[in-house]
Amino acid sequence: MGNGDIMTAPGKKKIVLSQTCQGLVLERLLMASKELQEHFSCTFIPNYETLDGKTSVASSDDLATALGDCDILIYHDVSSYDFPSLIRKMPPGAQTIKIPYITSNIYWPTLDFKNPCWLSPHGSTAHIPWPCVALNELIVAERDKKRVIDAYLALDLAQVVSLDAVRENQIGYLRAAEKDSIFHLADYVEQNFIERQLFHLINHPAMPVFLEVANTIFQFLGIRRLQKYAYDPFHNHQIPLHPSIIRHYNITWCDETTKFTILDKSMCFEEYVNFYVDSYIEKYQYTMFPVPQKPFRGKFTPWRKLKDALAGRMKSPRAGAGLFS
Incomplete structure (x- = not known):
């Protein structure tokens, strides 16, 4: 099951993080809040991949899949991704938070x-x-x-x-x-x-x-x-x-x-x-x-x-x- 296929618990809103390795830390911090855990799930989908010791931009396919039922997208606006098109995959009423690198x-x-x-x-x-x-x-x-x-x-x-x-x-x-x-x-x-x-x-x-x-x-x-x-x-x-x-x-x-x-x-x-x-x-x-x-x-x-x-x-x-x- 890829990152984009992670299930959201019933009744909870879904947060998706699309970031560099900084997203790993932010995901931990967000989930450290018991109040947030009660109302949200949180999925980190890295915008990079490392193969044979070399880091490059990851495909946006997993992110595109995850956005279909995403309530809040928190993202680094990297130029390699077509975020206007990706955001249109989100449900009506979904929110986005652009985060600086x-x-x-x-x-x-x-x-x-x-x-x-x-x-x-x-x-x-x-x-x-x-x-x-x-x-x-x-x-x-x-x-x-x-x-x-x-x-x-x-x-x-x-x-x-x-x-x-x-x-x-x-x-x-x-x-x-x-x-x-x-x-x-x-x-x-x-x-x-x-x-x-x-x-x-x-x-x-x-x-x-x-x-x-x-x-x-x-x-x-x-x-x-x-x-x-x-x-x-x-x-x-x-x-x-x-x-x-x-x-x-x-x-x-x-x-x-x-x-x-x-x-x-x-x-x-x-x-x-x-x-x-x-x-x-x-x-x-x-x-x-x-x-x-x-x-x-x-x-x-x-x-x-x-x-x-x-x-x-x-x-x-x-x-x-x-x-x-």
Whole structure:
């Protein structure tokens, strides 16, 4: 029996979630409400599939089948799906809730999320999914592990990356993504990212964000809010924050000694940098990571100062000159 064939208990309304892996967490939170359980069933139909370790967009066939008796559709409006046509399959009076795809690099402004590098593979993922532009450049320029690590730890990202532009861009993305929806995540992230950990990875929000999403849906349905949820499914894969990011924003929920969980490992920031450099050199030696897509596009290029500074450093006649001298 496919996802779209799951039966709904008599007398209960049917909620269908069409999302990325974020839907797995949201389904748990929705079903954690006894009040919701009394009146609704909840079916998660992922909009992705993983075959031979590669993730791609799933067929919408299961979703189309499930919508025939669906009362509430909660969905990521992915361009690969024809949602106007899919929604027309729903019964009269059914409701839809468009949910933004919640991502942010506000904690990691030098990660290139468009071009995964998959350093240190682990199952269907990797300990280090995305490359750090600054650290890669230093590895290629310095060709010495100790010099690379010392330089990167000493780097003040606020001097070479437009951090305010990164923050404004990320909040702007969320504001655009939630336009005409019931959600107000842009304001929530802007008001809370300093005092609360809101993301584990760029595409993995932490539990406070999911609670905000779930409680907004509960309010829409006239159901009492959840005050807490003990288990955070995404907590097992994190990326530490560069100390200069912590200092720039005066972040209070971590410091440079905080241990972060990276699948089967636990590391503070300096340990993570050591692991990153070793993994990079093992895979690429001291050559530049091949980038399929150019990350510097459009009017918003927060890394421009970083590129210019690193370019000046690589032209410098002595190691350690330029960016950090």
